[in-house]
Amino acid sequence: MAGVSNAVPPTSRATVFTYDGWRREGSTVHFDVRLTHSLARETWEFDERLDWSTPGVEPLLDLLAALIGLSYYKLEIADTVDFGPLGLRPSGRDLLRAAFREGLGEFAFRNHLAPLTPHLVGGHDYDAVEYSGGDGVLVPFGGGIDSVVTVEGVRRHHPVTLFIVSPSQGRFQPLEDTAAVTGLDILRATRHLDLPVLRGPGYRGHVPVTAIIAVAAALVALGTGHGAVAMSNEQSASIPNVVTPAGSINHQWSKSLDAEELISRALLDSVGPGLLVASALRDRSEIWVAEHFARLEQYHDHFRSCNRAFTHDPAQRATRWCGECDKCLFIELILAPFIPRQRLHEIFGVEPLSDPNRFNQLRTLVGLGDQKKPFECVGDPDECSVALQVLAHDPEWSNVPVLRDLASQVEPAHLDTHLHSRGVSHAPRTWLL
Numbered sequence: 481m482a483g484v485s486n487a488v489p490p491t492s493r494a495t496v497f498t499y500d501g502w503r504r505e506g507s508t509v510h511f512d513v514r515l516t517h518s519l520a521r522e523t524w525e526f527d528e529r530l531d532w533s534t535p536g537v538e539p540l541l542d543l544l545a546a547l548i549g550l551s552y553y554k555l556e557i558a559d560t561v562d563f564g565p566l567g568l569r570p571s572g573r574d575l576l577r578a579a580f581r582e583g584l585g586e587f588a589f590r591n592h593l594a595p596l597t598p599h600l601v602g603g604h605d606y607d608a609v610e611y612s613g614g615d616g617v618l619v620p621f622g623g624g625i626d627s628v629v630t631v632e633g634v635r636r637h638h639p640v641t642l643f644i645v646s647p648s649q650g651r652f653q654p655l656e657d658t659a660a661v662t663g664l665d666i667l668r669a670t671r672h673l674d675l676p677v678l679r680g681p682g683y684r685g686h687v688p689v690t691a692i693i694a695v696a697a698a699l700v701a702l703g704t705g706h707g708a709v710a711m712s713n714e715q716s717a718s719i720p721n722v723v724t725p726a727g728s729i730n731h732q733w734s735k736s737l738d739a740e741e742l743i744s745r746a747l748l749d750s751v752g753p754g755l756l757v758a759s760a761l762r763d764r765s766e767i768w769v770a771e772h773f774a775r776l777e778q779y780h781d782h783f784r785s786c787n788r789a790f791t792h793d794p795a796q797r798a799t800r801w802c803g804e805c806d807k808c809l810f811i812e813l814i815l816a817p818f819i820p821r822q823r824l825h826e827i828f829g830v831e832p833l834s835d836p837n838r839f840n841q842l843r844t845l846v847g848l849g850d851q852k853k854p855f856e857c858v859g860d861p862d863e864c865s866v867a868l869q870v871l872a873h874d875p876e877w878s879n880v881p882v883l884r885d886l887a888s889q890v891e892p893a894h895l896d897t898h899l900h901s902r903g904v905s906h907a908p909r910t911w912l913l
């Protein structure tokens with residue numbers, strides 16, 4: 481398990497972490513939080529098409545500010561959080577309480593900290609507005625197979641606009657290339673992290689980014705007259721990575737059903753039922769998503785789910801699939817039952833499934849490692865095991881003995897029944913041979 485990285489000594493931990501609110505200048509919003517020795521300011525540049533006079537915008541900015549603060553709270557881990565001037569209803573406080581404990585659960589686990597349960601003070605209640613709803617669906621778009629399948633599914637029934645958040649260091653080219661294939665309009669935001677503060681002394685670790693994106697998308701949807709936000713979080717996002725005596729640790733907590741319900745309640749209490757925010761894939765598995773993505777051949781040469789392509793520093797971004805990270809391995813594993821091996825190699829340029837150096841990572845993906853899942857956005861061990869069982873009996877992969885060896889160690893399943901129960905409409909390509 482990961483150890484402490486750049487952790488400040490306990491005597492340096494702050495007593496109170498304070499929000500200083502936000503300030504808007506046109507379509508630019510500054511979010512301020514106060515650390516022990518400095519002020520941290522994160523800035524978001526939103527699309528100029530937002531109508532900032534729309535009722536409900538300010539409460540959503542308050543909620544967004546509260547979630548953004550998590551990135552800076554983790555540097556000092558104060559025992560008390562003061563929301564200061566922010567407006568938060570009880571459901572918003574419930575969301576933040578869970579975000580500290582569950583959303584920062586992996587962060588606390590990796591830094592050998594107890595679950596984070598700060599005392600929440602300050603802030604104020606407010607009267608909710610009733611957003612009357614609008615037309616069309618806003619889809620936060622990350623360029624991976626999940627968001628592609630969401631876009632293509634939703635656009636059959638509703639007008640769709642993409643929402644893309646980019647870092648200040650520059651847009652992610654694979655994401656942009658994949659978005660271009662959709663041919664859809666894009667609403668954008670640029671996030672400027674306070675990098676000097678984040679690179680200073682303090683704890684390091686994962687924050688619930690998807691919760692931040694969901695609330696930012698709700699804000700953009702409200703300000704542009706959309707009626708819904710369609711997230712792309714499937715059922716395996718609710719499966720924890722590690723179970724400890726203190727509770728479960730889920731890298732994808734902010735993509736989970738629990739987080740979705742908390743976010744939905746907070747938004748409902750702020751702007752009423754006129755804005756729906758929910759995942760279009762919540763009852764689907766990654767196997768179902770992979771099967772449907774396999775049919776969308778126009779995207780195959782453009783998408784990239786390798787995390788090394790999405791680092792903030794452009795000089796460090798991979799220009800191809802690295803073939804080494806858990807995400808590369810998982811995406812190839814889950815697509816392999818539905819896309820011929822040669823075509824997969826053309827798409828990836830590498831073949832992590834046949835790389836002996838990926839053996840231990842593959843064991844973890846299928847549930848044979850010490851963790852239930854790696855700390856990545858990957859599917860649950862059951863569906864990974866099903867994909868592995870398919871490949872173990874596929875003549876195209878017969879020269880990769882590690883697949884057969886691992887498949888013999890996982891619990892055998894009746895593949896047809898298992899796949900059907902997870903929403904796959906027909907057997908994988910290999911079963912038709």
